[in-house]
Amino acid sequence: MASLASCIFCKIIKGEIPSKKLLETQHSQVVFTLRTHGASIFNLLDLHSSMSALFQRVTPSSSPSEPQDHGEKLHDIPDEYLADVMPVAKKIALATGATDYNILQNNGKIAHQVVPHVHFHVIPKPSASDTEGLVIGWPTKQADQTELQKLLDEMRSRL
Structure with missing residues (x-):
């Protein structure tokens, strides 16, 4: 887990990395950072303490967000930030x-979370092309009804 001192999103919140503010709410602000990835990147950063709500622009029209006490995964974030x-x-x-757009939030390395700080992406999909916006491949298979019921029961017991 990244520390507050080394987290790139925490550094943006603290003003240690240059950015330009687009929007601010009680718990969040949206800023454009001064780096690019295909197009400009902007971040929605939650200001309370040090959890951020990051939006990152990844195509000519996209974004991510994240909540602030430096939460690494969604379950680390207080509900009021979410x-x-x-x-x-x-x-x-x-x-x-x-x-047309996607809202994406990854939790953990194998789930493609690159920065260990909770963030959401708003990713516009300007065309059906696989060269613009988010490209998703999600293998599916027929669910076994017995296994599905077992999973449902387990999850209900955890709620």
Whole structure:
């Protein structure tokens, strides 16, 4: 787990990495960072303590978000921060002008989380092309009904 001192998102929140603010709420702010990935990248950063709500632009029209006490995974984030994320994600999605988009949040290395700090991506999908926006491959198979019921029962017991 990255420390607050070494976390790139925490450094953006603290102003140690240059960025330009786009939007701010009680718990969040959206900023453009001064680096690019295909197009500009912007981050939605939650200001309370040091958990961020990051939006990152990854195509000519995309984004991620994350909550603030330096939570590495979604379950590390207080509910009040998460309650702020989706309305801000909606505003950012609308501001991109995209009619089709993905909202993505990864937890852990094998789930493709690159920065160990909770963040969400709003990724506009300007066309059906595999060269723009998010490209998803998700293998599916027919569910065994007995196994599915067992999983459902296990999950209900944890709620």
